Amino acid sequence: MFMKITAANIYVVPTGFRRAVILELETDAGITGLGEAGIAYGLGTTAAAEMLAAMLERLVIGRDPSPVELIWNDIYDQGFWTKGGGAISMAGLSAIDHALWDIKGKALGVPVHMLLGGPIETELDVYANGWWLGCNSGSAFAEAGLRAVERGYRGLKLYPLGMADPITVIRHPARRSLRQGESALVIERVEKLRAAVGEDVAIMLDFGGGLSSDQLLPLLRRLEPFNICFVEEPVDPALPGALAKVGRSTPITLAAGERVYTRFGFHILLETGAVSIIQPDLCNTGGIMEGKKIAALAEIHNARVAPHNYGSTLATAISAQLSACIPNFMVLECFPDYASEPNYVPILENPWEDNVKNGRMPVSSMPGLGAVLCRSTVERHLWKRVIPD
Structure with a gap:
C-alpha cells in the first residue's frame, strides 16, 4: 500500500530522570509511527530534537515510508555529520528508523520482529537497573538488591564507582580516577551485595567510562572473587587500545557499546578482542536494522548482545523487537521502578516493563513496535511540529 509521510511531531518530555x-x-493513510532519539540523559536533548527536525524537513516529509533502508541511507549519506557517527546525529536517525518500522508493521498487521525474521524467543531475560536509587553504603546496596531479587529479578546492575549527586543522580569518576577512600567503598558495595543475593544472581557493574589503568587494574583484581557477570565501560569508550589492555589483564568479562555508533563503530570495538558482550543502544546507534547488522557482526566475533536501554518506556519496546529476533541475544536492561522516579510522566499507555515476571519479559504480538503513545500526557510537551513547506 502506497503511503506518504505528511507530518511529524517531536516531543521533548521530562519524565523521571530522563528527558x-x-x-x-x-501518514495520509492514518497510520502513525513512533521513535525515540536516545539522548534522554546527559547533555544534548534539545540538540537531538533539532537535528531530528532538520532530518525530517529535508529528507523524510513527503516520502513513502516503505523503503526503510533507502531512507536510512539517504539520511546517512546526505546528513554529513551522520558519517563517522556521533550521539546527536545518530540519535535523530535512529528515531526515524524506529518510526518507519512501526508504520510498516502496523500497515502489514505484524510486529516489527516478524519483519526481521520472526522471534527466536517469546520471552526475554531482563536485568534490573535503578533498584539502587538512594543507596550509598554496602549495607544499603545489599538490602535494595535483595528486595529486587525477591521481586523475581535474577540480574542486577549497579554503578559501584558512582557517588550520589543532586543534579545527575550519579556522579561518575572525574579525570579517570577515584578519590581517597572511594575504592574501599566500591569493594564494600559489591561484597555485601553478593553476600545478600547469593551466587545465582548475576551482578553487572557499570564503570561509566572508567578509570586509568593504575587504579582500574588493581580494582578489577579485587573484584574477581565476587563472580561478576560483566564490567561495562571499564575505560573511556574513546580508548580502544586501553580497553584491549584491560581485556588482557582480567578474567572478568568486559562489555561496552552505549557510546558506540553504527556497525562501523562496533567493528572497531570488536576488533580490540576485549569485549565478549556488546551493548548497542537502539536509540542512538542507528536504529533497529542497524542493530540487526551489529548483532550479526558480533556473531562473527563470538560475542553476545545485551542491548543498552536507558530511555523511556518506548525505548524498551524498541529494544525488545530486536532482542526477540537475534540468535546471540543475552539479556535486556530494564528499569522496573521507572514510574516511581520524581516527576515521572507516562510516555506509553502499555509499558512493556509492567509485564515482567520472574525476570522475563513477554514479547508482544501487537503490530509495529507494540507501543501506544500516552497522548494525554505527551502532547503538552510538543517541541516542534514538522510539516511540508
Whole structure:
C-alpha cells in the first residue's frame, strides 16, 4: 500500500530522570509511527530534537515510508555529520528508523520482529537497573538488591564507582580516577551485595567510562572473587587500545557499546578482542536494522548482545523487537521502578516493563513496535511540529 509521510511531531518530555525525545510520524493513510532519539540523559536533548527536525524537513516529509533502508541511507549519506557517527546525529536517525518500522508493521498487521525474521524467543531475560536509587553504603546496596531479587529479578546492575549527586543522580569518576577512600567503598558495595543475593544472581557493574589503568587494574583484581557477570565501560569508550589492555589483564568479562555508533563503530570495538558482550543502544546507534547488522557482526566475533536501554518506556519496546529476533541475544536492561522516579510522566499507555515476571519479559504480538503513545500526557510537551513547506 502506497503511503506518504505528511507530518511529524517531536516531543521533548521530562519524565523521571530522563528527558525523552519522542518522534511521531503521520501518514495520509492514518497510520502513525513512533521513535525515540536516545539522548534522554546527559547533555544534548534539545540538540537531538533539532537535528531530528532538520532530518525530517529535508529528507523524510513527503516520502513513502516503505523503503526503510533507502531512507536510512539517504539520511546517512546526505546528513554529513551522520558519517563517522556521533550521539546527536545518530540519535535523530535512529528515531526515524524506529518510526518507519512501526508504520510498516502496523500497515502489514505484524510486529516489527516478524519483519526481521520472526522471534527466536517469546520471552526475554531482563536485568534490573535503578533498584539502587538512594543507596550509598554496602549495607544499603545489599538490602535494595535483595528486595529486587525477591521481586523475581535474577540480574542486577549497579554503578559501584558512582557517588550520589543532586543534579545527575550519579556522579561518575572525574579525570579517570577515584578519590581517597572511594575504592574501599566500591569493594564494600559489591561484597555485601553478593553476600545478600547469593551466587545465582548475576551482578553487572557499570564503570561509566572508567578509570586509568593504575587504579582500574588493581580494582578489577579485587573484584574477581565476587563472580561478576560483566564490567561495562571499564575505560573511556574513546580508548580502544586501553580497553584491549584491560581485556588482557582480567578474567572478568568486559562489555561496552552505549557510546558506540553504527556497525562501523562496533567493528572497531570488536576488533580490540576485549569485549565478549556488546551493548548497542537502539536509540542512538542507528536504529533497529542497524542493530540487526551489529548483532550479526558480533556473531562473527563470538560475542553476545545485551542491548543498552536507558530511555523511556518506548525505548524498551524498541529494544525488545530486536532482542526477540537475534540468535546471540543475552539479556535486556530494564528499569522496573521507572514510574516511581520524581516527576515521572507516562510516555506509553502499555509499558512493556509492567509485564515482567520472574525476570522475563513477554514479547508482544501487537503490530509495529507494540507501543501506544500516552497522548494525554505527551502532547503538552510538543517541541516542534514538522510539516511540508
